[in-house]
Amino acid sequence: MTSLIKKYYYGDIPEDKSGGADIPSNNVRQSDWPLWEVFIRSKQGLDHKHAGSLHAADAQMAIENARDVYTRRMEGVSIWVVESKHMHASNPEESTSLYEPSEDKIYRHPTFYDLPEEVKHM
Amino acid sequence: MPDQETVHPDALVERIFQDKIDQEVKIEPKDWMPDAYRKTNIRQISQHAHSEIVGMLPEGNWITRAPSLKRKAILLAKVQDEAGHGLYLYSAAETLGTTREQTINDLHSGKAKYSSIFNYPTPSWADMGAIGWLVDGAAILNQVMLCRTSYGPYARAMVRICKEESFHQRQGFEILWVLSKGTDEQKAMCQESINRWWWPSLMMFGPHDSASTNSEQSMLWKIKRKSNDELRQNFVDMCAEQVKVLGMTLPDPNLKWNAETKHYDFGEINWDEFWNVVKGNGPCNKERVAARKKAWEEGEWVREAAAAYAAKREELVD
Ligand SMILES: [Fe+2]
Ligand SMILES: [Fe+2]
Numbered sequence: 543m544t545s546l547i548k549k550y551y552y553g554d555i556p557e558d559k560s561g562g563a564d565i566p567s568n569n570v571r572q573s574d575w576p577l578w579e580v581f582i583r584s585k586q587g588l589d590h591k592h593a594g595s596l597h598a599a600d601a602q603m604a605i606e607n608a609r610d611v612y613t614r615r616m617e618g619v620s621i622w623v624v625e626s627k628h629m630h631a632s633n634p635e636e637s638t639s640l641y642e643p644s645e646d647k648i649y650r651h652p653t654f655y656d657l658p659e660e661v662k663h664m
Numbered sequence: 665m666p667d668q669e670t671v672h673p674d675a676l677v678e679r680i681f682q683d684k685i686d687q688e689v690k691i692e693p694k695d696w697m698p699d700a701y702r703k704t705n706i707r708q709i710s711q712h713a714h715s716e717i718v719g720m721l722p723e724g725n726w727i728t729r730a731p732s733l734k735r736k737a738i739l740l741a742k743v744q745d746e747a748g749h750g751l752y753l754y755s756a757a758e759t760l761g762t763t764r765e766q767t768i769n770d771l772h773s774g775k776a777k778y779s780s781i782f783n784y785p786t787p788s789w790a791d792m793g794a795i796g797w798l799v800d801g802a803a804i805l806n807q808v809m810l811c812r813t814s815y816g817p818y819a820r821a822m823v824r825i826c827k828e829e830s831f832h833q834r835q836g837f838e839i840l841w842v843l844s845k846g847t848d849e850q851k852a853m854c855q856e857s858i859n860r861w862w863w864p865s866l867m868m869f870g871p872h873d874s875a876s877t878n879s880e881q882s883m884l885w886k887i888k889r890k891s892n893d894e895l896r897q898n899f900v901d902m903c904a905e906q907v908k909v910l911g912m913t914l915p916d917p918n919l920k921w922n923a924e925t926k927h928y929d930f931g932e933i934n935w936d937e938f939w940n941v942v943k944g945n946g947p948c949n950k951e952r953v954a955a956r957k958k959a960w961e962e963g964e965w966v967r968e969a970a971a972a973y974a975a976k977r978e979e980l981v982d
Contacts, residue, residue, distance in 0.1 A: 577758070594820075600970075600978075611748050614744065
């Protein structure tokens with residue numbers, strides 16, 4: 543539809559051929575270290591939460607880099623890293639059918655039930 | 665023909681996409697998106713990442729010569745933050761299907777741009793103050809807006825960055841404030857640095873809205889949510905007040921409060937200078953890219969050694 547985006551906004555610095563960087567071609571030698579997903583527990587008692595990703599040669603380096611990149615201000619007490627290639631995700635295009643089974647089961651929610659006013663603490 | 669209204673499947677997904685944007689639903693990496701949306705985001709996020717990384721150079725210049733251990737530790741922490749910002753953004757760009765290596769190659773080859781402000785030199789210590797106050801200050805306005813950008817990973821990177829930026833601006837202002845209370849020489853140094861950084865900082869917001877001829881697509885897609893001139897005016901209004909606290913002035917004879925518009929009027933930017941620096945002819949363009957390339961090339965053996973070590977360890981485990 544629109545491939546011509548000539549309006550330059552802040553942070554969008556004019557380039558000779560405007561309209562976007564190219565999706566990588568195959569002529570680049572692929573020597574990036576593997577990509578890792580980083581999960582951080584911000585404090586004891588809370589879940590680990592996805593913080594972002596980074597490149598590292600191995601798990602130990604991934605943890606050390608994650609410390610430098612994502613916890614410079616004591617944002618974490620524990621770090622998990624997992625190589626991105628091991629992550630599996632649901633497909634957003636199938637989300638309707640995936641979540642459909644729970645849609646019509648409103649009786650799973652406490653608000654579904656009508657109780658007499660006299661009942662307290664329930 | 666029973667149904668004349670059959671929509672083309674592409675048009676349908678495009679409509680679903682635009683509906684999400686209109687309803688402030690974030691777009692996530694695996695969601696369908698128009699090619700141009702993907703490309704615009706890749707370009708903008710990687711330019712932003714490059715700006716953070718190249719932005720370390722003018723300040724890195726003063727780490728070894730900071731006037732005290734305290735200032736040195738602060739500057740080091742700030743520059744380290746900028747490296748972190750670059751990394752958050754590079755990984756956000758990667759969620760769109762680029763590789764890190766390709767992105768970095770594009771910076772080195774000159775294909776990808778970074779903010780022109782980093783093509784100016786930092787000859788004086790006061791520049792560390794002016795950069796924090798003005799350059800980080802201008803960046804913050806943009807980044808606060810981008811916390812609400814429509815692409816999820818970009819917005820989340822921005823939230824993280826914004827949390828860290830306010831220290832950058834405050835430490836810069838404090839440097840200038842201390843100088844402004846100092847000897848005559850220190851005061852002069854402070855003013856001279858503000859004079860040099862003011863106009864390039866205004867240029868950071870990009871060309872006038874009226875100078876843009878084409879599509880408003882980035883606004884429609886909510887990649888951007890405020891116009892260049894809007895952000896620039898916010899910036900001028902803030903700085904015109906803050907500079908008074910320093911007892912300094914901004915180098916613009918036309919800067920004047922306008923009671924009608926409730927904004928400061930200000931003079932015209934030298935657009936020739938702006939385009940000249942964008943085109944690669946700023947005072948430090950070549951030096952900056954050369955420094956990045958050198959760092960990349962000299963790190964080659966480290967990248968190789970770490971990969972070899974990791975491979976060897978894996979072998980031992982198997
Ligand atoms: Fe930054
Ligand atoms: Fe900053």
